[in-house]
Amino acid sequence: MYSRYARRYARLVTMPSTAPSPKRSAPLAQGGAPSHTLTDVTASDSTLRRFLHGLPGVDAVGLEARAASLGTRSIKTTSKAYAIDLAISMVDLTTLEGADTPGKVRALGAKAAHPDPTDRTTPTTAAVCVYPDMVAVAKEAVAGSGVKVASVATAFPAGRAALEVKLADVRDAVAAGADEIDMVIDRGAFLSGHYLKVHDEIVAVKEACGTSARLKVIFETGELSTYDNIRRASWLGMLAGADFIKTSTGKVAVNATPANTLLMLEAVRDFRAQTGVQIGVKPAGGIRTSKDAIKFLVLVNETAGEDWLDNHWFRFGASSLLNDLLMQRQKLATGRYSGPDYVTVD
């Protein structure tokens, strides 16, 4: 495939000599070294800057219009049932509160493993997402269920700490058994134009994850503010070896939106077309209803394509979403709405 960015950066980029081989064969980076073919781009601050600023611009009005128009898809009956089960299986059931206790985390783990106690055919969620000090408890709570444990790290949510502190945070979580690490980028460095600093930090965290944990890179899109920045951050994260790119922490005013998720889906689609490496996407924060979740799945389906319709490649960072999905699932099964007393509080 004669791909977009390679044409623009022909001199900076070594193209893969074979056609991309998509899907699960996407390699886990070994020891922190990115496994794509765009390594020349990150050779120096100036090459990286030139690459990121050379990405095509994003027209905000057009992007939002496209997201809105995909939001009008009408998903009914069998396709709705498929979408709801898929969405449940993609939830990273999250609790990230100062008040988190082992009891709370155990309850969350039980819920992730058996979301609907009245219906054992309900899929498990993809993961539970907790702070590093709760990883061990979470791990125990979901043992044997197939549910993964994701841990935020790197001085989440602000990320304002020394690199060594962030790395210690990551190592701690990995040592406690975390299957996935959700890191935050240094938005300050990004906004002041120090892209290589952001890049190198991701590479270091990736290294700390080793081969056992997948790395999700949170951009905090609400703080990056412009769509051009979100596109640049997406490419920066992918170049640095992210396994997932993630919108937000859920701790700021603007979190996942259909438009910023659509933009990130375009980025992973283009990145795979160029390098053959598939990267996952995780919108997080603010997705509360089944209707919203289904809209995001439509975005995935019609932007990145069906290869991403799998919880290995797409997640929802959410907490209250799960109960709404379960109520809608019960509605489809029984034909009537059950109400909040028929799903569990967690």
Place this chain on the structure above:
Amino acid sequence: MASAFEYAPAPESRAVVDIAPSYGLFIDGEFAEAAEGKVFKTVSPSTEEVLAEVAQAGEADVDRAVKAARKAFQKWSALPGAERAKYLFRIARIIQERSRELAVLETLDNGKPIRETRDADLPLVAAHFFYYAGWADKLGHAGFGTEPKPLGVAGQVIPWNFPLLMLAWKIAPALATGNTVVLKPAETTPLSALFFADVCRQAGLPRGVVNIVPGYGDAGAALVGHPDVNKVAFTGSTAVGKEIARTVAGTRKKLTLELGGKGANIVFDDAPIDQAVEGIVSGIFFNQGQVCCAGSRLLVQESVHDELLDSLKRRLGTLRLGDPLDKNTDIGAINSAEQLARITALAERGEAEGAERWSPACELPASGYWFAPTLFTNVSQAHTIARDEIFGPVLSVLTFRTPDEAVAKANNTPYGLSAGIWTEKGSRILAVANKLRAGVVWSNTFNKFDPTSPFGGYKESGFGREGGRHGLEAYLDV
């Protein structure tokens, strides 16, 4: 699109619209049979099902309608603007209230997807009536003198591509300025105009202010040639427009023509590519390309040609063609067998002249009139498909090297209705827009309509402007 995530059928209910087996002409506030008793059938283009039988207006009927409009003119034009505005506001609100019904009706009769009638046609129809209602009592401030006068009886002939929206473009400014109208809808799409007649009755509009005379070209010719018509407004093909101009020449009739187009959609190498692809798609596949201002010529800077075409083809692969009433349908049916034959012939001509044809894998329904989204590459200015209006879902892709060449190629057409510019560079947008000879120039978007914005053509795309303050002029004696 074969996917794990198939969308189950999600059809809009047909039950919201009650189509009678037969309809009359709407003259002087009453539905009536044609003088000669003729009728014609209107079919659903997606299934070829006959929807209704409609009275076919002839010369005598047109004459009766013009007389009714003339009779109504005196009182209507003498009403204070604020009073006329009340009727228009009422019509606008009724249209909003009945928008679901009218959207389904329009989709059935025209073949366009419900997504478009629901989200584009009907909201715009209501918006036009609201907008011109607002002008009715402020005409003295529109820049056409302190007390501009209406012209009299307006004879209006509209096309089948946006039946109700074109009606709104014609009737709303005419009534706001104090004219009365006789309107002839297209023979393949008469139903929404007849439902509009019912809306007029519901709004209590005085008799004879709006008259609807469905029929064929002969009825249109009779209306345009009628000696007691003061104003002729036509939207349709350039060939018919020229005929009308000849008919009207030498009379005192005021004329506006909104005719064909061969819009250039210009994509520069610094364009926001993903949004440009969306704009190209809506530019040529909105309403199956049956849009006079369609962006039917894609002019792409040669240095981004390949990557743009890759993206565009991938995107076309996701278009959903099929039942227009399904809420997930992107591409509906072609309006008529005749139009389908024209598109088919021109596409074949493109192939014969050596352009490279491409369509996504796309299954066409067995009955009805369908044409797969199609694009032609290796097209030059010399190809017929780069010069003639196809009026269908067919995109011709041409390349250019410099901004000057883009402008030269964009303007190298007998038409001049619309154009698009895609670039992230603001100064280039302004510089290029100033040089394009097109009535509407969109930048980083395409096919966006608004009642406040004037619309009309250069050269063989016609003259006069509809919409906005400028749209009042065509209906005022200035």
